[in-house]
Amino acid sequence: MTVLGRVGLGAAGGRAGRGPETEGTGEASPNFGRLYGYQPLLAIYGSQAELTVLTNPNAAYVSAGQFGEVLAEEFVTRTGTRVEGTRQVDRLNALTRAGVLVGWSRAAFDKLRRGRNDAAHNHLWTRTSPTPPRSWVAR
Numbered sequence: 001m002t003v004l005g006r007v008g009l010g011a012a013g014g015r016a017g018r019g020p021e022t023e024g025t026g027e028a029s030p031n032f033g034r035l036y037g038y039q040p041l042l043a044i045y046g047s048q049a050e051l052t053v054l055t056n057p058n059a060a061y062v063s064a065g066q067f068g069e070v071l072a073e074e075f076v077t078r079t080g081t082r083v084e085g086t087r088q089v090d091r092l093n094a095l096t097r098a099g100v101l102v103g104w105s106r107a108a109f110d111k112l113r114r115g116r117n118d119a120a121h122n123h124l125w126t127r128t129s130p131t132p133p134r135s136w137v138a139r
Contacts, residue, residue: 041070058119065116068109075100088113
């Protein structure tokens, strides 16, 4: 079973593609809209990252990091994992100890957390380097 399946986010659900009233909510996103029914912030942050990855990569990375934070919070809530501390790394450590995040899933959260911090504080992409490296864009 996948990590998402273990925490109740793996089955089809949500309410993607509802119409103009959902514009800006992420609910209409073909890739993230289905998450709206589980946790609206997942749809919002996911679609924001997707929409801005080529025009504002720093903002996209920050939105992706926010997506990761909300996803980890959902994992904590849905699994009843006890967390000491309020930082994302505290949540990730607790989820790892509980066996929710293992191997590649933990590594992906760490890469996202560190990359988001770099984008937010070190301005990874500027006008002279407007696009993210190929290693960051999904394949």
